[in-house]
Amino acid sequence: MNSQSTEHPKPRVLIVFASWHGHAREVAEKMGEVALANGADAEIRDASETRGDEKSITTYDGVVVVGSVHFAVHSRPLRRFVRRGLQHLSRVRSAFVSISGAAAALDGQKQAERYIQRFLHATGWKPDMVFSCAGAVRFTAYDPITRAAMKFASRIAGRGTDVSRDYVYTNWPAVHAFTHDFLDMLERSKAIAGSTVALA
Numbered sequence: 001m002n003s004q005s006t007e008h009p010k011p012r013v014l015i016v017f018a019s020w021h022g023h024a025r026e027v028a029e030k031m032g033e034v035a036l037a038n039g040a041d042a043e044i045r046d047a048s049e050t051r052g053d054e055k056s057i058t059t060y061d062g063v064v065v066v067g068s069v070h071f072a073v074h075s076r077p078l079r080r081f082v083r084r085g086l087q088h089l090s091r092v093r094s095a096f097v098s099i100s101g102a103a104a105a106l107d108g109q110k111q112a113e114r115y116i117q118r119f120l121h122a123t124g125w126k127p128d129m130v131f132s133c134a135g136a137v138r139f140t141a142y143d144p145i146t147r148a149a150m151k152f153a154s155r156i157a158g159r160g161t162d163v164s165r166d167y168v169y170t171n172w173p174a175v176h177a178f179t180h181d182f183l184d185m186l187e188r189s190k191a192i193a194g195s196t197v198a199l200a
């Protein structure tokens with residue numbers, strides 16, 4: 001745990017996201033709102049704009065990495081951020097939020113878990129917490145080809161196909177609960193770090 005943790009009264013949380021059509025960004029922003037509402041300092045950053053900033057990871061108490069799955073993988077900027085920041089990530093509390101269409105289906109949970117394991121294997125990262133989060137179908141944000149492909153996929157999956165609107169499958173109370181659990185973990189870590197310093 002970083003040495004600044006014991007000096008900073010509020011937990012400091014960095015939320016890094018990667019998003020194609022905006023849903024992972026929305027989840028990251030929701031987590032940031034919950035963190036702020038619960039007395040933490042939260043900073044939200046796009047993974048594609050973090051190059052060279054990995055060292056700053058250790059100035060936070062906790063880092064949450066939020067990314068969506070496209071064509072069975074998480075985005076390259078997200079992989080790069082975690083790979084480059086690996087050493088620093090191991091010194092703070094961390095969580096991975098993986099957003100996918102698979103996580104929205106009862107029979108998709110194992111597939112969603114495979115996406116997560118693939119990302120963790122590719123990066124070598126061992127986050128303290130992992131959340132498999134159902135995503136959204138944002139017909140209004142897609143180009144015509146993506147819209148047609150997603151309409152077909154949605155029909156096959158038995159989901160809504162009205163392309164004039166979006167379908168959000170995310171369980172927002174679960175996003176809130178996960179953020180609370182993460183903040184609780186940070187508080188416990190800070191309390192332990194504080195008592196260790198006091199004993200020393």
Ligand SMILES: Cc1cc2nc3c(=O)[nH]c(=O)nc-3n(C[C@H](O)[C@H](O)[C@H](O)COP(=O)(O)O)c2cc1C
Pocket residue numbers: 018019020021022023024025068069070071072073099100101102103134135136137138146150
């Ligand atoms: C072009 C495209 C490809 C996708 N591929 C997958 C996939 O392989 N597996 C999956 O579970 N979900 C897949 N999804 C669903 C996304 O993970 C889901 O829509 C998510 O909310 C997207 O978040 P974003 O708006 O941050 O990109 C795909 C979505 C799109 C638009």
